[in-house]
Amino acid sequence: MIAGFSKLSQQEKIDYLIKERGLSHHATELLINHHHPELQETYNQFSENTISNFYLPLGIAPNFVINSKWYDLPMVTEESSVVAAAAKAAKFWSERGGFKTKVISTLKKGQLFFKADWSFYELSTLLPQIEDKLKQSVAELTTSMEKRGGGIRDIDLDQIELKTGTTYALDVYFETADAMGANFINSCLEKMGDSLHHLLQIHNPNKSVEIIMAILSNYTPDCLVECTVTCSLDELKPYAADFSAREFANRFKHAVDIATRNTSRAVTHNKGIMNGIDAVIIATGNDFRAIEAGAHAYASRNGKYASLSQAEIKDDIFSFSLCLPLAVGTIGGLTSIHPMAKIALEILGNPSAKDLMQIAAASGLANNFSAVAALVTSGIQKGHMKMHLSNILQTLGAEQDEIEQAENYFKDKQVSHSLVKAFIKSLRN
Ligand code: MEV
Numbered sequence: 001m002i003a004g005f006s007k008l009s010q011q012e013k014i015d016y017l018i019k020e021r022g023l024s025h026h027a028t029e030l031l032i033n034h035h036h037p038e039l040q041e042t043y044n045q046f047s048e049n050t051i052s053n054f055y056l057p058l059g060i061a062p063n064f065v066i067n068s069k070w071y072d073l074p075m076v077t078e079e080s081s082v083v084a085a086a087a088k089a090a091k092f093w094s095e096r097g098g099f100k101t102k103v104i105s106t107l108k109k110g111q112l113f114f115k116a117d118w119s120f121y122e123l124s125t126l127l128p129q130i131e132d133k134l135k136q137s138v139a140e141l142t143t144s145m146e147k148r149g150g151g152i153r154d155i156d157l158d159q160i161e162l163k164t165g166t167t168y169a170l171d172v173y174f175e176t177a178d179a180m181g182a183n184f185i186n187s188c189l190e191k192m193g194d195s196l197h198h199l200l201q202i203h204n205p206n207k208s209v210e211i212i213m214a215i216l217s218n219y220t221p222d223c224l225v226e227c228t229v230t231c232s233l234d235e236l237k238p239y240a241a242d243f244s245a246r247e248f249a250n251r252f253k254h255a256v257d258i259a260t261r262n263t264s265r266a267v268t269h270n271k272g273i274m275n276g277i278d279a280v281i282i283a284t285g286n287d288f289r290a291i292e293a294g295a296h297a298y299a300s301r302n303g304k305y306a307s308l309s310q311a312e313i314k315d316d317i318f319s320f321s322l323c324l325p326l327a328v329g330t331i332g333g334l335t336s337i338h339p340m341a342k343i344a345l346e347i348l349g350n351p352s353a354k355d356l357m358q359i360a361a362a363s364g365l366a367n368n369f370s371a372v373a374a375l376v377t378s379g380i381q382k383g384h385m386k387m388h389l390s391n392i393l394q395t396l397g398a399e400q401d402e403i404e405q406a407e408n409y410f411k412d413k414q415v416s417h418s419l420v421k422a423f424i425k426s427l428r429n
Contacts, residue, residue, distance in 0.1 A: 002016065002020075005049060006048060006049055010044075010050065010051055013049065013051050014028055014031055014032075014051055017051070030052075031051055031052040032052070034052045034053045034054075034055065035052060035053065036053060039339060040053075042337065042338075042339065045337075046334065046337075046338070056076050056077070056078050056282070057076070057077070057078075058074060058075070058076050058283060058340055058344070059074075059075050059076075059077070059083040059279075060072050060073065060074060060075070060083070060087075060347070061073040061075055061083050061086035061087040061090055061363070061366070062087060062090065062091075063087065063090045063091045063094050064090040064094070064098075064099065064359070064362055064363070064366070065090075065093070065094040065097075065098030065099065066098060066099045066101055066358055066359060066362045067098070067099070067100060067101055067358070068098060070094075071348060071349070071359060072347060073086065073090070073280055073348070073359065073363055074280070074283040074284070074343075074344035074347050074348065075276075075279035075280055075283055075363070076279055076282040076283040076340075076344075077275065077278070077279040077282070079275060080384070080387035080388075080390075080391065081383050081384055081387050082275045082276065082279055082367060083279070084383070084387075085275075085276075085366070085367050085370035085371065085374075085383070086276050086279075086363055086366045086367050086370070088370055089365075089366035089367070089369045089370045089373075090362075090366050092238060092239065093229045093231075093366070093369075096229070096230075096231040096235055097229070097230065097231070098229075099227050099228070099229055099358075099361075099362035099365065099366075100227070100228045100229070100230070101225060101226065101227040101228075101358035101361055101362060102225070102226050102227075102358075103224070103225050103354045103357055103358060104224040104225065104226060104323075105222045105223060105224050106175060106222075106223050106353070106354065106357075107153060107154075107173045107174065107175060107220075107222035107223060108173070108174050108175075108176055108181060108185060108216065108217075108220055108222070108223055108327050109171055109172065109173055109174070109216070109217045109219070109220070109222065110171075110172045110174060110185040110186070110188065110189045110214070110215065110216045110217065111169045111170070111171055111172070111189070111214070111215060111216075111217055112169065112170040112172065112189050112192055112193050112196065112211070112213075112214045113160075113167055113168070113169050113170075113211075113212040113213050113214070114167070114168050114170070114193070114196065114197075114209060114210060114211045114212055115165070115166075115167055115168070115208075115209070115210045115212060116168060116200060116207060116208065116209045116210070117207035117208050117209075118168075118200065118204075118207055118209075120157070120159045120166070120168070123157055123168060124157050126200075126203060127155065127157055130196075130199045130203075131155050133195065133199055134155065134192050134195055134196060134199070135152055135155075137191060137192060137194070137195035138152070138187075138188045138191045138192055138195075141184065141187055141188050141191065142188065145175075145176065145177065145179075145181075145184060148177040148178070148179075149175065149177045150174065150175040150176045150177040150179075150181070151174070151175060152172060152173070152174055152188070153173045153174065153175055154172075154173040155170060155171070155172050155173070156170075156171040156172075156173070157169070157170060157171070158171055167212065170192070170196065172185075172188070172189060172192065173222070174188070176329070176353075177353070178329060178330050178331045178352050178353040179329045179331050179332040179333070179353070180286060180287065180290075180327060180328060180329030180332065180333055180335075180353075181216075181327075181329065181332075182216055182287070182290075182333070183332075183333075185216040186214065186215060186216055189214035189215065189216070190214045192214070193211040193214045194211075196209075196211070197209050197211055218290045218293045218294050218297075218327075219293075219294055219297045219298075219325075220294045220298075220325040220326075220327040221297075221298055221301060221325055222325075223294075223325045223326065223327045223357075224323060224324070224325050224326075225323070225324065225325075225326050225357040225358055225360075225361045226321060226322065226323040226361070227321065227322045227323075227358065227361035227362050227364070227365045228319055228320070228321035228322075228365075229319065229320050229321075229365065229369070230317060230318065230319040230320075231317070231318055232316055232317055232318070233245050233246050233249050233313070233316045233317070233318055234316075236248055236249055236252075236318055239373045239377070240377065241377035241378055242377070243377065248373075248376065248377065249313055249318045250313070251376040251377075252311055252318075252320075252372055252373060252376055253311040253312070253313055253318075254376070255269075255372050255375060255376050256269070256307060256309060256310060256311035256320070256372060257311070259306070259307035259309075260306050260307045260310065261306070263304065263305045263306070266299065266305050266306050266307045267305065269307050269308075269309070269368070269371075269372070270295070270296065270299055270307065270308050272367055272368050272371035272372070273295075273308055273309060273322060273324075273364040273365070273367060273368045274291075274292060274295065274364065275364075275367045275371075276360075276363035276364040276365070276366055276367030276368070277291065277295070277324075277326070277360045277361070277363055277364040277367075278291065278292070279363065280356075280359060280360045280363045281328065281360055283340070283341065283344040284328070284330070284335060284341055284344045284345055284348070284356060285333065285334035285335040285336075285337075285338045285340075285341025285342075285344070285345075286328045286329060286333075286334075286335065286356075287333075290327065291326060291327070291328070291360075294324075294325045294326075294327060295308065295324050295325065295326075298324055298325050299324075308322055308323065308324045308364075309321060309322040309365065309368050310322075320365065320368075320369060321365070322361055322364055322365040322368065324361065324364070326356075326357040326360055326361060328353055328356045328357055328360065329353050329356075330345055330350070330351055330352060330353050330355075330356050385410075385415045386407075388415050389406065389407065389410050389415045389420060390403075392415070392417050392420045392421075393406055393420065393424070396420065396421060396424050398424055402424055402427055402428075405427060406420060406423055406424065406427075409423060410423075
């Protein structure tokens with residue numbers, strides 16, 4: 001065990017790994033090569049105990065038309081086919097009216113948990129009397145947020161029955177304008193905790209009060225966005241492969257309906273949505289764990305985990321829509337300090353948080369559309385295998401003419417590393 005690892009310099013940390021973990025010379029060189037020549041200090045700040053950087057590609061899915069506005073989406077993902085699938089669906093829908101999106105709500109909730117010798121009834125009766133004082137206690141934090149159109153919108157009381165007795169939650173609802181607002185919400189809640197303690201003690205010094213914790217909630221069902229694409233059945237033909245457009249639409253709807261009823265399928269279906277959403281969320285410096293947690297909780301809101309998207313066919317019109325919570329920010333946090341996040345936001349025309357909710361939702365629906373379309377036609381492996389082949393060819397250092405010959409040869413054959421290697425070897429001989 002080592003004490004004081006964090007105090008070591010970056011080189012000393014690497015030396016420690018060489019000594020204790022037998023890090024090879026090659027690995028050491030790679031770690032150093034992945035340092036940024038000018039901005040390493042900036043990158044170091046994002047986390048702790050940094051020894052290098054871990055690259056992920058930043059790609060562009062062009063041609064997204066969202067509410068008649070044209071975007072090129074920056075996407076960061078380690079999964080091949082995700083950007084290509086988004087780009088393909090974006091182009092397809094751009095010729096069919098584009099993505100129609102709407103922000104339904106933008107409230108975020110923070111929770112102040114406390115124990116008290118007060119009944120729920122007593123506390124609920126007192127709350128309207130002390131609400132203003134609670135808000136005033138955080139005025140120095142909320143004033144500038146109010147100037148940007150945000151602030152505290154509502155305060156509610158909830159009770160949680162535990163084996164050890166009743167615990168209360170003061171649910172505080174916030175608007176955070178273009179900021180994700182995590183720090184703002186947490187600071188307000190912590191300060192409000194002191195104030196709540198004080199106010200309850202003033203009202204009845206004989207009743208004990210204990211603040212347990214204060215934290216924002218990543219369950220954000222009041223920060224919702226929806227996104228829809230619509231076209232006539234005939235217009236689906238380019239995705240229908242060997243099926244008629246109508247057959248394709250029916251198969252597509254069938255697949256989505258399965259995800260509305262079967263949890264195992266719903267999780268994978270929603271993962272396909274999150275492929276598109278996370279890639280935009282990461283590119284723009286937002287917290288993808290928060291987005292994931294909130295989205296999956298929302299998918300379970302009716303007591304059973306289900307698909308976040310729905311497909312409809314009515315009067316020969318196909319529509320496909322997605323509704324989910326996306327609590328994002330476009331100012332503050334990593335969005336303003338990660339050089340790549342800043343560029344990603346610039347590529348998107350420096351959107352507001354509401355714009356970004358809609359852009360990310362469109363990306364999610366695009367990926368979901370491509371994935372389900374592939375699943376109900378050629379299957380998912382065909383596209384994946386093409387990417388797989390290209391990755392293998394790259395690791396084998398294949399030249400352009402070798403790549404072309406391999407692509408042609410493996411068009412209708414099983415792809416594996418050993419088969420591709422043997423093929424390239426035969427070409428080189
Ligand atoms: C793979 O990353 C995503 C899919 O599994 C999504 C789906 O099954 O709908 C293809």
